[in-house]
Amino acid sequence: MADTATPNSAQDTAQHADEIDETLIEGPLYAKREQLYVQKVDGTFRRIKWAVLVLTLGVYYLLPFVRWDRGPNAPDQAVLIDFPARRFYFFFIEIWPQEIYYLTGLLILAAFVLFLMNAVAGRVWCGYLCPQTVWTDLFLAVERFFEGDRRERIKLYNGGWTGNRVARTSGKHFVWLMIAWWTGGAWVLYFADAPKLVWELATLQAPAVAYIWIGILTFTTYTLAGFMREQVCTYMCPWPRIQAALTDEHALNVTYKVDRGEPRGSLKKAKALREHGVTAGDCIDCNQCVAVCPTGVDIRDGMQLGCVQCGLCIDACDGVMDKIGRPRGLIAYDSEYNLERREAGLPEEKPKIVRARTILYVVLIAGISLFMVWHLAVRSSLDVSALHDRNPVYVLLSDGSIRNAYTVRVANKELEERTFTLSVEGLEGVAMEAVGAENLDPDTLSVTVGPTRTRELRVLLTRTPAPDAPESREIAFVFETADGSEAAVARDHFIQPAR
Incomplete structure (x- = not known):
C-alpha cells in the first residue's frame, strides 16, 4: 500500500503546486484601493503631531512676510530666492551663484540628519515632519470637521448622495482647494517680495509664471493630500525602501x-x-x-x-x-x-541610542555644520576669476611683442560701491590695459564696482618676449581694496611662442 500511495501523493502534491501557481498567475497584479475612514484619536503622539503641524505650516505660510533689514541696496525679505539678481537671502546670509557649494553642503547635512533620525527612531521623519504627512493630517482634520468621525463618515458614504452629503462634501472640497491654493501661493512668495506679489496676484498683475506655478502646486497638494494619501507613502515615496537598508x-x-x-x-x-x-x-x-x-x-x-x-x-x-x-x-x-x-525569555534592555552608528552620524553632522559656519564667517566679500582667451592664445604684434587677452570678473559682495586696484604678479615688464578701467600707471588699473554687483573686464597684457622665458608662465591677477584691507587673487598663464 505504501508503494501505491507514494506516487499518488507525489502526483497530488504536483497538481496542488500547479493549482497554486495558476492561482498566483491569475490573481490581480495590483489590489484595488480601499477607502480609508481614519478615526480620531487623542494622546501623547497625536498632540506631538498637532504641535509639529502648527509649527511647520506656520513657518511655511508666514516666513515670506518676515522682514530683515540688510541696508539700502538689498531686499528686506528675510528669506528670498532672487532669480533676477541671482541671489539667495536667508536672514543675514547672502549666497551667490559661485557659492552653490553651500547648497551641496546643506543637502549632505540633511541626508545625515535623516540617517540619524532613522538610526534612532526609524521613520520618524515620515510620521511627523514629511510634508505629505503634515498636509494629509490637515486635510483629514478638515474632512472630519465637515463629515464627522469614522462611524459618521462611513454612514454618510453608504447612504448615497443625499442633500446632506452633497453639502458636507462640497464644503470639504472647497476648504481643501483653498488650503491647496494658499500652499501654492505661499511657495511663489519665496521668489519675490511677498507683500508686493500678493497685491499683484490679487489685482491680476502678477507674471504669468506665478499663476502657472500656483496652479501646479494647488493641483498636486489637492490630489496628493486629499486623494492619494497613503498611496504616496506606500508606492511613490522611495524613502521606505531606502531606510529599510539603513536601519x-x-x-x-x-x-x-x-x-x-x-x-x-x-x-x-x-x-x-x-x-x-x-x-x-x-x-x-x-x-x-x-x-x-x-x-x-x-x-x-x-x-x-x-x-x-x-x-x-x-x-x-x-x-x-x-x-x-x-x-x-x-x-x-x-x-x-x-x-x-x-x-527568548530574557529581560528587556534600555534602548541603545548611543552606539557606533549614531555617534558617527552626530560627528559627521557636527563636522559639516562647523565647517560651513566657519567658511561663512571667514569668506571674502570680494570674488575674482580670470579666463584666458582660447583662440588665439596669443597675438604677435608688429613690433615683436606678445599680447595675451583675458576675461576677468570681479564681484563686490558688499552693500556699498567699492573701488579696487588691479595688478599682475609673476611677470616683469608687462603693460596692462583694460576696457572700462582707469589706468593708474602701466602696472596698475583702478576698477569701480557697484554694491552687490559683478563687473567683467577685458584685460590685455603685452610684453616683449624674453629668449630664455618659458612658453607658459603662471601669473596672478590681484584685486585689492583702496585701503588694502581686502584682496583676492585669480591665477592663469601668460603664453608666448616657443623658442
Missing part, C-alpha cells in the same frame, strides 16, 4: 509586543482564560490600532512598508488598555533587539 536591530520602531498580546481574544474570553490559569494575551482584537492608522496598516502583522511610524496606534492602544485595566505599552516604540530578547 538596524537597535532602532526604535512602532512595535506590537507579540509576546504580551498573543493569543488575542475578546475581553470576556481573556478574563475567563485567566480565571482558569490559562495564558491570555492583552490584545482584545478591538482593531482600534487599525482604525486610527492613516495608512490602514495593522501593526500586529509586524513591520510593513505602509507604516509611517506616527505612533497614533500607540495612543489608541494605550486608551484601550486604560479602559480594560491592563498596563500600557502593548504597542510602543521598541527595538527588534528587545523583541528578540523577550521571545
Whole structure:
C-alpha cells in the first residue's frame, strides 16, 4: 500500500503546486484601493503631531512676510530666492551663484540628519515632519470637521448622495482647494517680495509664471493630500525602501509586543482564560490600532512598508488598555533587539541610542555644520576669476611683442560701491590695459564696482618676449581694496611662442 500511495501523493502534491501557481498567475497584479475612514484619536503622539503641524505650516505660510533689514541696496525679505539678481537671502546670509557649494553642503547635512533620525527612531521623519504627512493630517482634520468621525463618515458614504452629503462634501472640497491654493501661493512668495506679489496676484498683475506655478502646486497638494494619501507613502515615496537598508536591530520602531498580546481574544474570553490559569494575551482584537492608522496598516502583522511610524496606534492602544485595566505599552516604540530578547525569555534592555552608528552620524553632522559656519564667517566679500582667451592664445604684434587677452570678473559682495586696484604678479615688464578701467600707471588699473554687483573686464597684457622665458608662465591677477584691507587673487598663464 505504501508503494501505491507514494506516487499518488507525489502526483497530488504536483497538481496542488500547479493549482497554486495558476492561482498566483491569475490573481490581480495590483489590489484595488480601499477607502480609508481614519478615526480620531487623542494622546501623547497625536498632540506631538498637532504641535509639529502648527509649527511647520506656520513657518511655511508666514516666513515670506518676515522682514530683515540688510541696508539700502538689498531686499528686506528675510528669506528670498532672487532669480533676477541671482541671489539667495536667508536672514543675514547672502549666497551667490559661485557659492552653490553651500547648497551641496546643506543637502549632505540633511541626508545625515535623516540617517540619524532613522538610526534612532526609524521613520520618524515620515510620521511627523514629511510634508505629505503634515498636509494629509490637515486635510483629514478638515474632512472630519465637515463629515464627522469614522462611524459618521462611513454612514454618510453608504447612504448615497443625499442633500446632506452633497453639502458636507462640497464644503470639504472647497476648504481643501483653498488650503491647496494658499500652499501654492505661499511657495511663489519665496521668489519675490511677498507683500508686493500678493497685491499683484490679487489685482491680476502678477507674471504669468506665478499663476502657472500656483496652479501646479494647488493641483498636486489637492490630489496628493486629499486623494492619494497613503498611496504616496506606500508606492511613490522611495524613502521606505531606502531606510529599510539603513536601519538596524537597535532602532526604535512602532512595535506590537507579540509576546504580551498573543493569543488575542475578546475581553470576556481573556478574563475567563485567566480565571482558569490559562495564558491570555492583552490584545482584545478591538482593531482600534487599525482604525486610527492613516495608512490602514495593522501593526500586529509586524513591520510593513505602509507604516509611517506616527505612533497614533500607540495612543489608541494605550486608551484601550486604560479602559480594560491592563498596563500600557502593548504597542510602543521598541527595538527588534528587545523583541528578540523577550521571545527568548530574557529581560528587556534600555534602548541603545548611543552606539557606533549614531555617534558617527552626530560627528559627521557636527563636522559639516562647523565647517560651513566657519567658511561663512571667514569668506571674502570680494570674488575674482580670470579666463584666458582660447583662440588665439596669443597675438604677435608688429613690433615683436606678445599680447595675451583675458576675461576677468570681479564681484563686490558688499552693500556699498567699492573701488579696487588691479595688478599682475609673476611677470616683469608687462603693460596692462583694460576696457572700462582707469589706468593708474602701466602696472596698475583702478576698477569701480557697484554694491552687490559683478563687473567683467577685458584685460590685455603685452610684453616683449624674453629668449630664455618659458612658453607658459603662471601669473596672478590681484584685486585689492583702496585701503588694502581686502584682496583676492585669480591665477592663469601668460603664453608666448616657443623658442
